């Protein structure tokens with residue numbers, strides 16, 4: 480069967496990777512399928528998607544400012560233009576379905592598709608729905624969710640909601656290969672802690688780690704920090720200024736094959752974005768979660784609490800995060816394999832690992 484699918488989703492990795500994971504599974508089941516990804520030139524999708532070998536087209540759009548300003552007039556102009564550009568792109572490609580995985584670029588793309596009568600699906604990764612998905616819920620055909628709590632945000636359209644989980648979970652859970660730690664300058668035989676602040680990095684986490692750096696000297700484990708592209712130079716500069724460089728700590732800007740690296744990781748320290756948590760649960764990994772306080776309705780804390788409640792993770796609130804608290808939380812778990820194993824087991828029990836197949840079923844019912 481040939482499926483032609485337009486994918487859209489952007490801004491951060493948490494919206495992009497689920498779309499790509501779903502695409503990979505569809506390709507596996509229906510190798511003749513064709514895909515087009517529509518994003519913006521400014522979001523992470525403009526680098527991640529072409530790197531994944533997927534056809535990419537961009538539309539121009541910007542978010543609304545809270546205050547009245549000329550910028551808002553420009554936003555409205557760009558919104559109207561991006562809807563007509565999206566219509567052109569969709570007509571030219573002729574998809575069977577258009578799928579949006581969040582981020583504001585989905586608004587014009589999915590809206591245009593619905594006006595053209597093309598079947599539409601949105602995927603909400605979080606327990607609290609994003610603004611774009613709430614807006615689109617009115618016009619799309621199906622709303623795929625990953626947390627039961629998200630139903631409340633779409634309560635006007637209960638018939639459209641399908642609980643599927645996040646495609647990235649199925650992708651990481653079915654992956655056979657794992658990364659080579661030597662590629663990161665790490666030793667194959669040492670237990671490994673992986674630290675990252677979501678797909679864009681988190682300044683406070685980086686700063687706390689730099690301050691904690693000397694504490695990791697002579698520890699029987701190793702640490703890899705992914706700073707986020709924009710923070711890398713600042714972190715590297717501070718570390719280079721230290722007299723004692725540790726050979727059990729490595730720092731990189733970004734990790735491009737995260738699923739493979741997860742398979743070699745003994746402890747995750749990260750923000751609690753929904754897609755990261757999906758991966759942690761699908762693989763059964765112990766984690767220390769530091770929710771970003773800068774997100775809608777503090778949803779990252781809710782995400783993290785759902786794991787903490789089940790004994791699958793520990794949480795440090797950003798206000799309590801400093802060198803000492805970060806180091807102690809890591810060290811306590813890294814010297815206690817039994818506790819890590821118990822957390823891993825609890826995390827694994829929470830994972831849903833057939834999300835892509837469930838979404839494919841939704842696509843098939845829409846195209847009957």
Ligand SMILES: CC(=O)N[C@H]1[C@@H](OP(=O)(O)OP(=O)(O)OC[C@H]2O[C@@H](n3ccc(=O)[nH]c3=O)[C@H](O)[C@@H]2O)O[C@H](CO)[C@@H](O)[C@@H]1O
Pocket residue numbers: 491492493494496604605647675676677678679705707732733734735736737738750751752753754755756758771773774779
């Ligand atoms: C600040 C903000 O608005 N964050 C939101 C954003 O986060 P963000 O994009 O950071 O979200 P997630 O944690 O959900 O996903 C990050 C993704 O990037 C990957 N990764 C990360 C670092 C790296 O070096 N390499 C790499 O591949 C992770 O494995 C994961 O697949 O989208 C999520 C929705 O899905 C939300 O829950 C988050 O609240």
